[in-house]
Structures are given as structure tokens and as C-alpha cells.
Amino acid sequence: xxxxxxxxxxxxxxxxxxxxxxxxxxxxxxxxxxxxxxxxxxxxxxxxxxxxxxxxxxxxxxxxxxxxxxxxxxxxxxxxxxxxxxxxxxxxxxxxxxxxxxxxxxxxxxxxxxxxxxxxxxxxxxxxxxxxxxxxxxxxxxxxxxxxxxxxxxxxxxxxxxxxxxxx
Amino acid sequence: xxxxxxxxxxxxxxxxxxxxxxxxxxxxxxxxxxxxxxxxxxxxxxxxxxxxxxxxxxxxxxxxxxxxxxxxxxxxxxxxxxxxxxxxxxxxxxxxxxxxxxxxxxxxxxxxxxxxxxxxxxxxxxxxxxxxxxxxxxxxxxxxxxxxxxxxxxxxxxxxxxxxxxxx
DNA sequence: AACTTTGTACAGTATAAACTGTACGTAAAA
DNA sequence: TTTTACGTACAGTTTATACTGTACAAAGTT
Numbered sequence: 001x002x003x004x005x006x007x008x009x010x011x012x013x014x015x016x017x018x019x020x021x022x023x024x025x026x027x028x029x030x031x032x033x034x035x036x037x038x039x040x041x042x043x044x045x046x047x048x049x050x051x052x053x054x055x056x057x058x059x060x061x062x063x064x065x066x067x068x069x070x071x072x073x074x075x076x077x078x079x080x081x082x083x084x085x086x087x088x089x090x091x092x093x094x095x096x097x098x099x100x101x102x103x104x105x106x107x108x109x110x111x112x113x114x115x116x117x118x119x120x121x122x123x124x125x126x127x128x129x130x131x132x133x134x135x136x137x138x139x140x141x142x143x144x145x146x147x148x149x150x151x152x153x154x155x156x157x158x159x160x161x162x163x164x165x166x167x168x
Numbered sequence: 169x170x171x172x173x174x175x176x177x178x179x180x181x182x183x184x185x186x187x188x189x190x191x192x193x194x195x196x197x198x199x200x201x202x203x204x205x206x207x208x209x210x211x212x213x214x215x216x217x218x219x220x221x222x223x224x225x226x227x228x229x230x231x232x233x234x235x236x237x238x239x240x241x242x243x244x245x246x247x248x249x250x251x252x253x254x255x256x257x258x259x260x261x262x263x264x265x266x267x268x269x270x271x272x273x274x275x276x277x278x279x280x281x282x283x284x285x286x287x288x289x290x291x292x293x294x295x296x297x298x299x300x301x302x303x304x305x306x307x308x309x310x311x312x313x314x315x316x317x318x319x320x321x322x323x324x325x326x327x328x329x330x331x332x333x334x335x336x
Numbered sequence: 337a338a339c340t341t342t343g344t345a346c347a348g349t350a351t352a353a354a355c356t357g358t359a360c361g362t363a364a365a366a
Numbered sequence: 367t368t369t370t371a372c373g374t375a376c377a378g379t380t381t382a383t384a385c386t387g388t389a390c391a392a393a394g395t396t
Binding site for chain 2: 125
């Protein structure tokens with residue numbers, strides 16, 4: 001009875017935290033996998049995770065690989081244990097938030113660059129030869145591109161403003 | 169030839185900007201719809217958008233509704249025009265970034281609250297009656313919940329640090 | 337060496353999301 | 367009023383995603 005109740009609470013915590021992890025662009029299944037692993041605290045095998053997640057071992061295998069690739073989970077070694085063991089990284093904020101911020105900054109600066117290149121193309125091709133109807137569209141395109149670049153600069157600035165916080 | 173080239177550039181810009189819009193959790197199709205509308209600058213009808221998007225009118229209809237619901241697009245009225253006209257809001261940063269920040273802050277504070285409630289449940293149910301094996305699990309759960317709450321506080325703090333920027 | 341066990345690739349299946357076309361209510365035009 | 371045009375609800379279809387189970391390679395055990 002109390003046994004069961006504790007299991008319920010455990011489950012509640014996992015579900016709640018999985019939602020948080022999902023917010024960082026991680027799929028529901030993998031988010032829950034991470035949550036299970038994180039809340040467990042100790043290293044787990046694929047079979048244990050498969051049990052806890054209620055999904056096949058294949059799902060866990062590929063899911064774990066993605067999480068490892070994203071540097072959120074690491075494989076640990078323990079003497080005398082044959083199976084692979086995995087453990088969630090404890091530094092939640094550092095791992096999640098910093099990666100997230102960098103993802104935004106990278107994407108936005110890359111896209112800003114693309115827009116600038118397109119802007120150049122427009123300049124080179126059309127600053128001489130443009131009849132009436134065309135030149136009007138070209139003008140609006142210029143305006144739009146400028147606004148979009150400003151937009152990206154604002155985004156970049158916003159995310160750069162976030163300072164990494166030291167925490168466990 | 170130059171006609172066609174301009175169309176190509178137009179298309180490049182749309183594609184590039186659609187990627188940006190997708191980053192704000194908007195589906196690819198709706199993101200492109202917004203990009204088309206934004207770059208066009210002038211109000212468009214459903215049929216025009218359907219043409220430009222290359223998808224059926226139904227898709228545009230539902231897509232536009234979602235964008236309107238998210239306050240990114242507004243219906244405009246023009247004398248003598250029978251069809252509905254829609255226009256993308258020009259205030260990119262204000263509309264996208266502020267909504268996005270608030271979404272994060274709302275979600276994280278809500279989840280933090282849930283975790284605190286679960287923490288209370290744990291306290292009430294288990295501070296007296298806990299045998300050995302159980303009490304160990306309860307302890308780790310406490311540690312985890314505390315860490316998760318700290319995590320949420322850091323997220324909340326980070327997003328609140330972003331100041332809204334005034335721009336077109 | 338033969339025999340187990342473990343992790344993952346792959347193919348097939350189930351579930352979910354996106355899209356199309358028809359049908360219909362509503363409102364403008366004749 | 368009748369007719370035409372517009373927007374959207376809905377059902378059906380296509381396409382993408384998530385998942386399962388088998389099969390196999392690699393490593394461990396006897």
C-alpha cells in the first residue's frame with residue numbers, strides 16, 4: 001500500500017520532469033527516458049530502462065544514443081558488470097540551457113548570414129536593370145530583408161544576454 | 169529571365185525566413201505561410217496564399233487561423249473587397265520573442281509549482297512511517313526534486329533576464 | 337572450441353500528422 | 367428571390383513518425 005503509493009509519486013515526478021525536458025526539443029519518449037534515468041540517480045542498464053519506460057529495448061537503445069550524442073547522458077563503467085550502464089548528467093542547467101542557448105545563437109547567426117548573402121545577390125543583379133513593376137518589388141524585398149536581419153540581431157542579442165549560471 | 173531570377177530570389181528569402189519562424193515552435197507549413205505573407209507585405213486572400221504556398225485552400229484556412237490565434241497575423245478589411253484579407257504583423261521581435269519568452273516562463277513556473285506540491289505529498293506521507301529501503305529512495309527523490317526546482321528557477325531567471333527590445 | 341548474452345541494424349507494422357476534395361452554411365451580387 | 371462566391375467542417379487519403387520483433391555481429395563465459 002505505502003509501497004504502491006511511493007511508486008505513484010515516483011511516477012508523478014518522472015512525468016512532470018519529462019515535460020520539462022520536452023521543452024528543450026527532445027521527443028516525448030526520450031524525454032521520459034532521461035527523466036527516468038535522472039531521477040533514478042544510479043546507473044541503469046538497457047533492460048532496466050526498457051522495463052521502466054515500458055517500451056522495447058530497441059527504442060531505449062536508439063534513444064540513449066541520441067541522449068549520449070547530445071551529451072545529456074554518459075556511459076559509465078562498473079567493475080564486474082557486463083551490461084552497458086548509463087547515467088544522466090547531474091548538471092541540468094549547464095547541460096540543457098547552455099546547449100539550448102548555443103543552438104539558438106548558431107542558428108540565428110547562420111540564417112542572418114544567409115540573408116545577407118541574398119541581399120548581396122539582389123544588389124548585384126538589380127541595381128542597374130530594373131523596370132517599374134520589378135523595382136517596386138525589389139524595394140519591398142530590401143525592406144523585408146533589412147527587417148529580418150534586425151530581427152536576427154535582436155534574437156542573438158537576447159540569447160547572448162543570458163548568463164550561464166553555476167549550479168549542480 | 170530576369171523575371172524568373174527575381175522569383176528565385178523571392179523564393180530563397182521565403183525559404184530562409186520560414187526556417188527562422190519554425191524555431192518558434194511553428195509547423196513548417198504554417199511557418200512558410202507566415203513567411204510568404206510577411207515578405208509580400210500587402211494583404212493577401214486565401215486563394216493567393218494557396219497559390220503561393222502550393223497547398224490546398226483548406227490548409228491555408230486552418231493555418232491562417234492558427235497564426236491569427238497566436239496573434240502573428242491579422243485580418244484586415246479593405247473597401248470593396250469581398251474576400252477575407254490577411255496581413256502579417258510587422259513587429260517581428262515583439263510578437264515572436266516576447267510570446268516565446270512568456271511561454272517558457274509560464275511553463276517553467278507551472279512545473280515548478282507541480283514539483284513543490286509533489287514535494288509536500290512526499291513530506292506528509294513519509295516523514296513518519298518509512299522503513300530502511302524505502303527511506304533511502306525517499307531521500308534520493310527529495311534530492312532530485314530540490315535539484316529540479318533549482319533548475320526551473322534558473323530557467324525562469326534566465327528568460328526574465330531577456331529584456332524586450334523595441335524595434336519595428 | 338562451443339555456447340550465452342548483449343546491443344543494434346533492419347524490416348515490417350501501428351499510430352499520428354498533414355494534406356486533399358467534397359459538401360454545406362453563410363453572405364454578397366444579380 | 368435566385369444565383370454565385372467564399373470560407374470552413376468533415377471524411378478519406380497520403381505521408382511521416384514511432385514502435386516492435388527478429389536476426390545477427392561482437393564480446394563474454396564455460
